[in-house]
Amino acid sequence: MNYQIIIKRIDTVNEVEGYWSDDDYIQLLEKFNYPDGATAEKKNLPELLEMAISDYGPSEAAEIVLAYQLGEDLNEGQIEQISHNMLIDKVCEEYPEIHMQGRLFNVNQLLFKAYNGKFPNAKASVVHFSITANEVDETKILTRENVLKLFNNGLSDRNLIKRLFDDQMTQNIPFPEAEGIIWELNTADNVNYTLVTSENWINKEDFISFEFEGVLEELIGEL
Template sequence: MNYQIVIKNIDTVNEVEGYWTDEDLVQLLEKFNYPDGATADKASLPELLEMAISDYEPNEAAEIVLQYKLGDQLNEGQIEQISHNMLIDKVCEEYPEIHMQGTLFHTNQLLFKAYNGKFPNAKASVVHFSMTPTDGEAQKLTAENVLKLLNSGLSDRNLIKRLFETQISGNTPFPEAESIVWELTTEDNVNYDLITSENWINKEDITDSEFEAVLEDIEEEA
């Protein structure tokens, strides 16, 4: 199907609002030995957590948050290593398991804020765009669909294009798209908001703000 794509804006942000729920904050407060989070005013939870976190050494705090978010996917040794590496590098951009990068970003930024910059400052991109079919009715697009359609407007320097050239440019399956795209929302199947790492898509990556692209049918692997 043919689409007309318009990139409206790309916002660069330090955190994604709403990622940490009140329940997350209450549970983290308990893990940082602040047991009264459940009865605290909901609006004060982020500030309380920042204060509770700051009583710990940075790598210790990182271990606690990582255990809470990724303890079912990483062992203690991996968590300990990541907690130390996070103080030096943007692990959320470099970790080889792409499906964990989003969670590592949110963890990194929670700690960056609590420690006033002791952790590297990673950034995310919020891409606002429309994808309008020129020869049919609009249907809800997947992360894979969206990245394949955006390909025509991305610079050759873009990291996704360099790492996944075959997957993003044709009818080959692109399962990594679901991990690269952290959030994809639409209310009308035409106008979309996409959240990902600035490392994957940033303002400099867009060569054209308006362009046409063809979404091919994916060839299923035998």
């Protein structure tokens, strides 16, 4: 099916708004030996956590937040290694397990704010766009994989996704990595969308056109 894609705006941000919940802040405060988070005013929780984190050494604090956020995916040795690497590299952009990069970004930026820049400053892109099918198909719900494939014609050949995943972007084959590349995909009407990803994956300069067409085929085996 043919689609018309319009990129309306791309915002570059230092944090993903709403990623950390009040419950996250309260649980993290407990791990940083601040037990009164549950009784604090909700609006003060982020600032309280930043102060609690800054009482610890950067690597130790990174270990605590990493264990909270990625403890089910990483062992103690991996967490310790990443906690040191985060001080010198943008691990959230380089980590080979793509499905963890979004969570690593949010850990990195929490620590970046708490330590006033001791950690590298990574950035995310919030892409606002619309996708309209040339034929109405109310049963078709676009996935993260669908969206990336449809973006192909608008992206420069220098784009990292196209360079690393050319076959997945251009051929009728599965693209499971799309689930990790796009951190959030939201729409209220299945026409106007917002996606969140790393600036490393998609940034303003990556688009050669802000209005373009794309074709989406049914994957082999989905028919």
